[in-house]
Each structure stands twice: as structure tokens, then as C-alpha cells.
Amino acid sequence: MTSRTVEYTLGTPGLDEQGRVTDVPLGVGLKNTQEYRLPGQFDESFGAEHMLVNIGPQHPATHGVLRLVIELEGETVIRVIPHIGYLHSGFEKLGEYRQYNQIIPLTDRTDYLSPMANNVGLALAVEKLMDLQITERCQVLRVLACEMSRIISHLVWLGTTGIDLGAFTPFLWSFQERERIYNLQEAWTGARLTTSVTRVGGMMADVPTGWSAGLRDFCRTFPSTLKEIDTMFTRNAIWIGRTQGVGVLSGEEAINRSLSGPMLRASGVDYDVRKDRPYLGYETYDFDVPIGEHGDIYDRYRIRLEEMWQSTRILEQALDRLDKLEGAPLNVDDPRVILPPKSRAMSDMEAMIFHFKQVMEGVKPPVGEAYMGIENPKGELGYYFVSDGTAKPVRWRIRPPAFINLSALPRMCEGALLSDVIAINASVDIVMGEVDR
Amino acid sequence: MTSLSPSAAALRHAFGDAVERSLVSCRDTIVYVRRDRVHDALAWLKTTPEQTFDYLTDVTAVEYRDPERPLEVVWQLRSLARRADLRVKVALDKSAPLEVPTVCDLWKGADWLERETYDMFGVVFTGHPDLRRIIMWETYAEGYPLRKDFPLRGHFSRAEQTRQALAANPEAHYSLDELSIAEAFHELPKDMRERLRRGERGFLK
Numbered sequence: 306m307t308s309r310t311v312e313y314t315l316g317t318p319g320l321d322e323q324g325r326v327t328d329v330p331l332g333v334g335l336k337n338t339q340e341y342r343l344p345g346q347f348d349e350s351f352g353a354e355h356m357l358v359n360i361g362p363q364h365p366a367t368h369g370v371l372r373l374v375i376e377l378e379g380e381t382v383i384r385v386i387p388h389i390g391y392l393h394s395g396f397e398k399l400g401e402y403r404q405y406n407q408i409i410p411l412t413d414r415t416d417y418l419s420p421m422a423n424n425v426g427l428a429l430a431v432e433k434l435m436d437l438q439i440t441e442r443c444q445v446l447r448v449l450a451c452e453m454s455r456i457i458s459h460l461v462w463l464g465t466t467g468i469d470l471g472a473f474t475p476f477l478w479s480f481q482e483r484e485r486i487y488n489l490q491e492a493w494t495g496a497r498l499t500t501s502v503t504r505v506g507g508m509m510a511d512v513p514t515g516w517s518a519g520l521r522d523f524c525r526t527f528p529s530t531l532k533e534i535d536t537m538f539t540r541n542a543i544w545i546g547r548t549q550g551v552g553v554l555s556g557e558e559a560i561n562r563s564l565s566g567p568m569l570r571a572s573g574v575d576y577d578v579r580k581d582r583p584y585l586g587y588e589t590y591d592f593d594v595p596i597g598e599h600g601d602i603y604d605r606y607r608i609r610l611e612e613m614w615q616s617t618r619i620l621e622q623a624l625d626r627l628d629k630l631e632g633a634p635l636n637v638d639d640p641r642v643i644l645p646p647k648s649r650a651m652s653d654m655e656a657m658i659f660h661f662k663q664v665m666e667g668v669k670p671p672v673g674e675a676y677m678g679i680e681n682p683k684g685e686l687g688y689y690f691v692s693d694g695t696a697k698p699v700r701w702r703i704r705p706p707a708f709i710n711l712s713a714l715p716r717m718c719e720g721a722l723l724s725d726v727i728a729i730n731a732s733v734d735i736v737m738g739e740v741d742r
Numbered sequence: 743m744t745s746l747s748p749s750a751a752a753l754r755h756a757f758g759d760a761v762e763r764s765l766v767s768c769r770d771t772i773v774y775v776r777r778d779r780v781h782d783a784l785a786w787l788k789t790t791p792e793q794t795f796d797y798l799t800d801v802t803a804v805e806y807r808d809p810e811r812p813l814e815v816v817w818q819l820r821s822l823a824r825r826a827d828l829r830v831k832v833a834l835d836k837s838a839p840l841e842v843p844t845v846c847d848l849w850k851g852a853d854w855l856e857r858e859t860y861d862m863f864g865v866v867f868t869g870h871p872d873l874r875r876i877i878m879w880e881t882y883a884e885g886y887p888l889r890k891d892f893p894l895r896g897h898f899s900r901a902e903q904t905r906q907a908l909a910a911n912p913e914a915h916y917s918l919d920e921l922s923i924a925e926a927f928h929e930l931p932k933d934m935r936e937r938l939r940r941g942e943r944g945f946l947k
Contacts (some may be wrong), residue, residue: 389876390876390877390878390879393877393878395887397862397885397888398888398892399892399894402894433768433769434768436864437770455779459779558850559821560796560797560850561796561849561850562849562850562851562857563797563798563799563849563851563852564851574822576822581825582825673767673805674767674768674769674770674772675767675768675770676799676818676827678799685799687799687800687818689800689816689818691801691804691806693806693807693808699804699805699806699807700802700804700805702800702802702804704799704800704818708854708858709851709854709855711854712851712854713851716850729743735787741877742877
């Protein structure tokens with residue numbers, strides 16, 4: 306390796322002589338091209354200069370506070386170094402100081418584009434730890450929560466990716482539709498983003514009267530927007546040119562890199578947690594899982610688009626079931642996890658004791674550990690709990706799908722053009738709240 | 743109570759004493775493997791045709807509240823074809839260096855997961871190609887945040903944390919060599935290595 310121009314490059318000022326911060330320097334160092342050159346790409350005489358381009362942490366195309374440092378030869382990417390951690394909040398540590406139900410608000414803030422699905426995942430993990438069987442109505446409501454989240458998360462992805470590649474209009478369409486789900490979410494939980502809709506053994510609240518009519522209305526009209534987006538993108542020459550054959554990962558590699566969700570399925574791997582390890586009775590719903598073929602950005606787009614259709618199908622089926630279960634119990638009948646009704650707590654001694662114990666001590670799972678994975682919009686979201694029998698977990702681990710999917714970014718960008726990096730990064734569908742936790 | 747996954751018995755048959763114990767918790771099978779054989783065991787689980795645990799779901803660690811209990815490193819494995827899960831653990835005595843072999847050679851997905859476990863617990867994955875902090879910054883000096891002896895608000899006082907944050911010069915992180923420090927650290931001049939160890943960045947006199 307040739308000698309590195311360390312002193313020179315670092316000497317490129319970050320501070321001036323008075324110690325004030327000057328411009329952000331773009332270091333240009335001499336490198337041994339032999340080592341970094343991709344095979345057969347450039348003639349030796351082309352030059353030995355590599356350029357560094359820094360994107361982020363504050364940049365609209367990095368979808369949050371992600372920083373990418375890109376080493377370029379000409380316009381070809383030699384390597385990409387992602388720097389993460391700018392949004393680290395220590396959720397896993399905080400969880401060790403919280404009771405199980407108090408962790409639910411933390412999950413809202415990890416993948417904040419699909420808060421309700423995260424709430425569901427957490428409740429399911431604790432229920433697995435306690436071996437609780439939730440009621441049928443609760444299952445149906447949780448399916449609604451998961452699929453609504455999938456639609457809004459994919460809509461954000463679609464809109465922002467469109468913007469990254471120069472299409473502004475679909476962004477407006479998708480955000481308009483997303484707004485309607487947010488309104489429903491607000492009517493149900495009182496919050497648009499920090500929903501905290503589940504509780505261990507049940508739900509925070511049932512849906513209000515007339516709510517399902519609103520969701521039915523959404524399911525009826527949403528497909529027309531999907532069709533418009535489909536018309537706009539799927540056969541669009543610019544869209545195809547920017548996405549087909551870009552950021553390709555083979556199925557084998559996708560498995561080896563632990564990818565999940567649309568990223569894995571776009572590479573042709575038929576794996577969806579809803580189908581393969583069903584939870585919430587997903588095996589009883591009629592829906593299809595789209596599988597890609599080429600593992601490029603275009604296939605990821607097709608899969609997310611199709612998943613929104615399929616989610617609409619699931620929502621319709623779940624709404625039918627919800628109507629049939631009108632008046633059925635919502636929460637499990639287990640005083641260990643669910644508060645007795647206030648009227649009973651005020652009149653019945655036993656109910657009052659249970660009320661007191663739960664408020665003061667919280668839910669206490671037995672000693673043990675459980676891993677529960679659910680199919681979130683970004684991929685497989687796993688919650689791993691270790692309990693020592695007290696009301697607070699010993700360890701709460703989030704298996705973050707966006708974090709693991711993002712780790713494949715350097716591989717996907719190798720040899721691509723600089724402008725492709727933006728498209729590839731968008732196709733991963735990251736949420737920094739979850740990547741950094 | 744469901745029964746053990748058949749993979750646990752197969753693993754014991756193949757590795758004998760190296761499999762310390764296996765148990766079921768919440769329908770998941772957990773297998774404890776001795777540290778020196780864990781890489782072999784994971785490779786065996788990945789490649790043996792009847793096992794084919796080809797998908798590494800997660801790598802993490804668990805530290806218990808009881809300070810006497812060993813720290814555990816956890817691998818969540820999955821066989822996509824057989825739809826089966828297995829959790830492999832290694833118990834590490836906390837009085838000795840926390841070291842386990844890396845599985846980056848088996849699963850590329852282990853790269854960031856191991857870096858995160860190192861960052862949060864201080865577990866060293868020997869043989870990892872680029873074991874650096876990933877979520878906390880490189881010069882983070884307060885220790886390993888998810889360890890039980892780490893207070894919720896950190897080891898340093900609020901004032902000290904603020905002082906360090908203000909003294910940081912993030913703009914100085916933008917040079918080519920700064921970025922490849924992890925792989926070129928040993929080639930750097932000695933005084934520069936010292937400066938980097940002290941956490942100084944940026945302007946050189």
C-alpha cells in the first residue's frame with residue numbers, strides 16, 4: 306500500500322487559526338488504485354484520485370439522520386461507509402427500568418412510521434412470555450392495527466422514494482391517503498403517532514362507534530389511488546431506468562445477510578412471518594405474499610405496492626370479522642394482566658386488591674425468555690424478553706429489521722453510480738428511530 | 743410445555759460434552775454450548791443437511807441482575823426451509839475477558855449485529871473484520887451502556903457529558919483517512935495514534 310497522506314489530509318482544516326469552524330473539508334487523498342479498483346472498470350491511466358462525498362447526517366435523501374461517506378472514483382462508488390447512531394435513545398436500556406406495559410410507549414418511537422404494529426409486537430412477545438391466549442376480538446383488532454401500519458409505512462416509502470428519484474406528484478397522493486389512516490388512528494387511540502394501542506392481554510381501547518365504517522370507506526377508495534400510482538410508476542421509463550438492475554442482491558446473499566421483509570422477498574426468497582410462523586390467526590386470512598425475481602429496486606417497489614393491495618384485502622376480511630364479533634370480550638379475563646372494571650374495583654374487595662397490585666407492581670411474567678417475531682412493514686421485527694420473575698425485564702432486545710437491512714447497503718452500492726446510492730438507500734426503507742434505537 | 747427441538751439432541755450427538763445443557767422456555771429451545779466449540783457448532787448447524795439453519799435472525803447478549811451469573815451471548819438461528827428456530831447461547835464468566843469467536847465468516851449479516859453487541863456489552867468477537875463501536879461514537883469513554891453496572895444516566899456527570907459533547911469537533915471526521923482508521927490504525931504515525939486514543943480529532947498544530 307502506498308503511504309497515506311494522513312497528515313496532509315487531516316490538516317485540511319476543520320478549524321481555522323482562531324479555532325473557528327471553517328467549511329467542511331472534502332478530503333482528497335492519493336490511493337493505490339490497484340487495490341480499490343473494481344475489476345476491469347478503469348484504465349490504469351485514468352487517474353489515481355479518489356474523492357470523498359459526504360451525505361448527511363442532515364440530508365433529505367438519507368431519510369433521517371443517517372450519514373453516508375462515499376468514496377468515489379469518477380462517479381463510480383468504490384465503497385460506502387454508513388455512520389449511524391445519531392438518533393440513539395437507549396430504548397433497550399430504558400426498557401430494563403420499565404414495567405412491561407410501560408415499554409409500549411417506547412415502541413411507538415422506534416419505527417415511528419408504523420407505531421401500531423410495534424405495539425402489537427410487544428404485546429405478543431409478553432403474552433408469549435406469560436403464555437396468555439388473547440380473545441378473538443383482540444386478535445382481529447390487532448390485525449387491523451398491523452395492516453393499517455403496513456399501508457401507511459409503505460405509502461411513506463413510496464412517496465419519499467418517488468421524490469428521491471424526481472417524481473413529486475405520487476408523494477402528494479400517498480400522503481393524502483396516509484392522512485386518512487392517521488385520522489382513523491387518532492379516532493381510535495387519541496394520538497396520531499404515539500398510539501400505544503395495545504396492552505398485555507388486550508387493547509388500550511376498543512374502536513369507537515362508527516369507526517369501522519370509516520375504514521371500510523378507506524378500503525373502498527384506496528385502490529383507486531394505488532391504481533394511479535401504479536400507472537404513474539410501473540411502466541414509467543425514467544422509473545424503470547433508475548430502478549431496474551440497480552442495487553441487486555441475490556436470494557442467497559439476502560439470506561446470508563439476514564435481510565427480511567420486502568428486501569428479502571424482492572430477492573426471490575419466499576419468507577413472510579405471517580405465512581410461515583403465523584400469529585394473530587393470519588393463517589385464516591386469504592391473502593398472497595408477493596415474491597420478487599431480480600432483487601433490484603424495481604422489484605422492491607413492486608412488492609411494496611402489491612403488499613398494500615393485499616393489506617387492503619386483509620383489512621376488509623378483518624372488518625367483516627369485527628362486525629361479527631360485536632360485543633365480544635376484548636381483553637383476556639385474567640386479573641394478573643388486565644385491570645378489573647372500575648365499578649368492581651370500588652365495590653369488590655378482591656377486585657380492588659388486583660387493581661392495587663397491578664397499578665403498584667405491574668405485570669409479572671414468570672422466569673423465562675421469549676423471542677417473538679412479527680412481520681412489520683420494514684421486515685421481521687423481533688422482541689426478545691428475558692424475565693427473572695419481577696415486573697421489569699432483565700433484557701429487552703429489539704431485533705430491528707431496518708438496522709439489519711441497512712447493513713447490506715455498502716454491498717449493494719459497490720460499483721454503482723453516485724446517483725444510484727440515493728435510490729438504493731431509499732429502497733432499503735429505513736427509519737432511523739429503529740436503526741439507532 | 744412443549745418438547746425440545748430435535749436439533750438439540752442432534753447437536754449433543756455431534757458435539758458431546760461441548761453442549762452443556764438444553765432447555766425449553768416459552769416453546770423456544772435453548773442450547774448452551776461451550777465457548778471453544780461454539781463456532782464449530784454454529785457452522786455445523788448451518789451446513790448439516792438435516793439442520794440447515796441458514797438464517798441468522800439475531801445476535802445479542804444478556805446480562806442478569808445477579809452479578810454472579812455469567813453473561814450470555816445469544817444467537818437466534820432459523821431454518822427458512824424447515825421453518826424451525828433454535829437459540830444457541832454461550833455463557834461467559836465475567837471475571838475473564840469476554841470473548842467469543844465471530845460468525846461473520848458464516849453469515850455476513852452478523853457484522854453489524856456483533857458490532858452492536860460489542861458496543862453495548864463489550865463482548866469481543868475475535869476474528870471480526872471491523873470490530874468498532876457502531877451506535878455510540880468511536881471515542882465514547884463511559885463504557886458499555888447495556889451492562890448492569892452502567893447507570894441509566896451514564897457514568898459521567900451531566901456537566902462532563904456536556905463538556906465532552908461541546909469539545910467534539912465532528913467536522914474533523916470528514917477525511918479519507920479518518921474513515922479508514924479502523925483498518926489503517928497501525929499504519930498511522932505514532933503521535934497520531936496517541937492523539938486518536940485520547941479522542942482528539944481534527945486540527946493539527
